[in-house]
Amino acid sequence: MGVVGAAIGFVVGWAIGSVAIAYSFGEDNSLGSDPGILLGYSLSVVGFLAGMGFLNYPIGRLLGRPKATEEENAYLHGEGGGLGRYFRMTTDHKVIGLQYLVMILAFLFVGGLGAMFIRSELLTPVPSVATAQSYLTLVGLHSTLMIFMASAAIIGPFGNYFVPIMIGSRNMAFPRLEALTFWLLPPAGLILLSTVFLGGFTTGWTGYAPLADQNVLGMDAYLMAFALIGLSIGLSGLNMIATIMTKRAPGMPLSKMPIFVWGVLVTSFLGLLAAPALVGAILMETIDRSFQTTFFVPAGGGSPFLWENLFWFFGHPEVYIFIIPAFGLVMEMLPAFTRKPLWGYRVAVGGMVGVGLLSFTVWQHHLFVSGLAPSLRPFYMFSTELISVPTGIIYLGALGAMWRARIRFGTPMMFICAFFFNFLIGGFTGVFLSDVPSDFTLHASYFVQAHFHYTIMGGEVFALMAGIVYYLPKMTGLNMDTKLLRWQFWAVFLTFNGTFISLIAVGIMGMTRRVISYAAYLQPLNISASVFAFGLGTSMALFLGILLWAAVKKVRAVANPWESLGVEWQLPTPVPAFNFERVPTSWSLPYDYDTGKPATDIGTAAPALSGA
Amino acid sequence: MSDAGASPTGLTAVEDVSGGERTLLFSSRLMMAANTTLQLTFLFTYLYLRTNNFGGMWHPSGVSAPPEVIALIGLLLPVVALLALWAVSNGISRSTSSGSVTGLLWLALAAVVLTGAVRIFLMYQFGWNLQNGTYIDVSTVWYGVVLAEFIIIGLWLLSVVMGHVRGTAPVTSAQLRPIVEQWSYITVLAFAVYALVEFVT
Numbered sequence A: 001m002g003v004v005g006a007a008i009g010f011v012v013g014w015a016i017g018s019v020a021i022a023y024s025f026g027e028d029n030s031l032g033s034d035p036g037i038l039l040g041y042s043l044s045v046v047g048f049l050a051g052m053g054f055l056n057y058p059i060g061r062l063l064g065r066p067k068a069t070e071e072e073n074a075y076l077h078g079e080g081g082g083l084g085r086y087f088r089m090t091t092d093h094k095v096i097g098l099q100y101l102v103m104i105l106a107f108l109f110v111g112g113l114g115a116m117f118i119r120s121e122l123l124t125p126v127p128s129v130a131t132a133q134s135y136l137t138l139v140g141l142h143s144t145l146m147i148f149m150a151s152a153a154i155i156g157p158f159g160n161y162f163v164p165i166m167i168g169s170r171n172m173a174f175p176r177l178e179a180l181t182f183w184l185l186p187p188a189g190l191i192l193l194s195t196v197f198l199g200g201f202t203t204g205w206t207g208y209a210p211l212a213d214q215n216v217l218g219m220d221a222y223l224m225a226f227a228l229i230g231l232s233i234g235l236s237g238l239n240m241i242a243t244i245m246t247k248r249a250p251g252m253p254l255s256k257m258p259i260f261v262w263g264v265l266v267t268s269f270l271g272l273l274a275a276p277a278l279v280g281a282i283l284m285e286t287i288d289r290s291f292q293t294t295f296f297v298p299a300g301g302g303s304p305f306l307w308e309n310l311f312w313f314f315g316h317p318e319v320y321i322f323i324i325p326a327f328g329l330v331m332e333m334l335p336a337f338t339r340k341p342l343w344g345y346r347v348a349v350g351g352m353v354g355v356g357l358l359s360f361t362v363w364q365h366h367l368f369v370s371g372l373a374p375s376l377r378p379f380y381m382f383s384t385e386l387i388s389v390p391t392g393i394i395y396l397g398a399l400g401a402m403w404r405a406r407i408r409f410g411t412p413m414m415f416i417c418a419f420f421f422n423f424l425i426g427g428f429t430g431v432f433l434s435d436v437p438s439d440f441t442l443h444a445s446y447f448v449q450a451h452f453h454y455t456i457m458g459g460e461v462f463a464l465m466a467g468i469v470y471y472l473p474k475m476t477g478l479n480m481d482t483k484l485l486r487w488q489f490w491a492v493f494l495t496f497n498g499t500f501i502s503l504i505a506v507g508i509m510g511m512t513r514r515v516i517s518y519a520a521y522l523q524p525l526n527i528s529a530s531v532f533a534f535g536l537g538t539s540m541a542l543f544l545g546i547l548l549w550a551a552v553k554k555v556r557a558v559a560n561p562w563e564s565l566g567v568e569w570q571l572p573t574p575v576p577a578f579n580f581e582r583v584p585t586s587w588s589l590p591y592d593y594d595t596g597k598p599a600t601d602i603g604t605a606a607p608a609l610s611g612a
Numbered sequence B: 001m002s003d004a005g006a007s008p009t010g011l012t013a014v015e016d017v018s019g020g021e022r023t024l025l026f027s028s029r030l031m032m033a034a035n036t037t038l039q040l041t042f043l044f045t046y047l048y049l050r051t052n053n054f055g056g057m058w059h060p061s062g063v064s065a066p067p068e069v070i071a072l073i074g075l076l077l078p079v080v081a082l083l084a085l086w087a088v089s090n091g092i093s094r095s096t097s098s099g100s101v102t103g104l105l106w107l108a109l110a111a112v113v114l115t116g117a118v119r120i121f122l123m124y125q126f127g128w129n130l131q132n133g134t135y136i137d138v139s140t141v142w143y144g145v146v147l148a149e150f151i152i153i154g155l156w157l158l159s160v161v162m163g164h165v166r167g168t169a170p171v172t173s174a175q176l177r178p179i180v181e182q183w184s185y186i187t188v189l190a191f192a193v194y195a196l197v198e199f200v201t
Helices: A002-024 A034-052 A056-062 A070-076 A082-087 A093-121 A132-152 A155-166 A175-183 A185-198 A218-246 A259-291 A304-338 A345-361 A363-370 A374-386 A388-402 A411-434 A436-442 A446-476 A482-508 A520-553 B013-018 B021-052 B068-093 B098-126 B134-165 B173-198
Strands: none
Touching: A002 A034, A034 A175, A034 A185, A034 A218, A034 A259, A056 B134, A082 A093, A093 A132, A093 A155, A093 A175, A093 A185, A093 A446, A093 A520, A132 A185, A132 A218, A132 A304, A132 A446, A155 A175, A155 A218, A155 A259, A155 A304, A155 A446, A175 A185, A175 A218, A185 A218, A218 A259, A218 B021, A259 A304, A259 A345, A259 B021, A259 B134, A304 A345, A304 A363, A304 A388, A304 A411, A304 A446, A304 B021, A345 A374, A345 A388, A363 A374, A363 A436, A374 A388, A374 A411, A374 A436, A388 A411, A411 A436, A411 A446, A411 A482, A446 A482, A446 A520, A482 A520, B021 B134, B021 B173, B068 B098, B068 B173, B098 B134, B134 B173
């Protein structure tokens, strides 16, 4: 029904936009106008959501109908729905977590294919297969799709699945809203991919004006998709904050919250407060393209710098939206392998809050080479470099947890160690980009690209893999093949570093990013990067293969393979419909490995709760 | 009710399950925080383009401000709606008769609908050419966003009124409080936008 709704919505919107609006505003009234495409996309999303059943509840309330019955609630919660509940709207946060996981991996796969195409093209210093235009679209698609994936990679699967459990809640604050934040993403991804049928876009993921104003219709797909992502990030943040702040179990103050929940909380505030800037900027860019306003067009009194400011006010906190939950996740898993309490829990939480706060004060370092007033540069250089302090504090917490520990090197622990190694290189390279003089030299080069991949792929994606291996037994009751995973780990770790160390080198040697051709003397390093990248792609595919193999062969996991003290591991697998039959009331931090005392005793609980 | 220890959030366990009214109020305030970022985005745009006046295209000569009388009516009506909403809240807390509460709810809803209608008419009366300067662009988008927010809160109020009238969800002051806060916020915002747009010179 969702697909039918989307098709009907697109046709209706396209027709109205093309004929009526375009004609009224004196635009080209053919079927290929910006208003037609944008209205078509907008109504296709509305039609999709209506087909999925998202409008039933608000329309019912507007008509004064009674709230949902017990049966309707049970259906929405997916009770007795079998596999079908994974393909429809559901209010069970655990089902939504798994929906996110599958979608994230699908996006990762498609975006990864894009990376393989890019590295194939760059084997030669002159264009071989792609044209300059199609290459730019390919780069834009890869980067934007990966940004989409990264914005939800940790919070989507693990936040939605585990936050309510970790805080002793039976559900999210707004379960329908939670479902909506997920179901906005598949249309966003498909709309973005549809850009190839509309001529693509050449701006990359940052959508810089005035290029965005000059682009063909494919730019509309980028704008629509990014607006949906912004909406999803903002609403997800709202729901997470409301859940964490108002639905914690009795007996759980903030000081006893698992550190992963803290990571999600800080990130959610970033999403809630940063995403509206993106949505506002996209609104202005959209009407620039549709109705010839001139917010970002110099000839009409606008300014491309305005876009840069608004975009990066969102864009830089966005980077921390990627990485803070990853920090939270690895810190959550770490004590299970070091068998020691998490060292400096409060300080590490303070570090996360510090990174979150500072992330709003640094956006103009992206504008150092764009004509930013020289008098402003020292402040933004200083604030950017200051971020390394709270980040270092988080690192100290992790190192403290490992210090003199009898570490169990399970496969998740190997990915965790790689996370800290990779992110360290990402952090070091970042210092050069926060420094004005070196940034002037490096800004347009592959150095930036390598730095970014070290932080996001080397950091967040490695945390994602660690999280999947660690939590799969709890989420699905299945286990991944440990032997194969160890081979896969070394393959992905070595090829990742081989790829991006090569790109750091070509960046320092002056290779410009987003350009299809390069100087001949850079070819050996580019071949090196490409060969390692193909290995990286293969090893990532191997990870997916091991995951699929576990699902197909149904390799059963033991109940608590890591002997964790977290409450999520004290619950049965699969976790019951509303998590707790009785909500526990006595909580402690789940890292007390000295005594082996779990976070809570499921037997020490309040009386059974009725309703959901 | 639970005999468990008090929750640090002040919620009882039963409220925790069903999604209590405190959750709604808290979330509504979060929404206001997010809305503030959105409004600051437009304020930044306004100040940036006005201050720099690129190519003298901020406010070219001959561009007029919105019609003042209609704009003032568009500000007066949300205040009337707000007073009616306050009256409903007071009526509920003082256990006023159900008929009076219902009457006040309808009055508030009527003022809300009129607010939307007048502001749509106001935007129609702008008569601006969108390519004629960035003052026009910012003003149009900002008025449009404020209008959209009035409509969204209006729909929220409509759902409360319909639930009350049909007896499926009698209105409570806790249910009304976030709506009153949101409407107050947007009304203040509408005044600020009016001042920035009307007194451009």
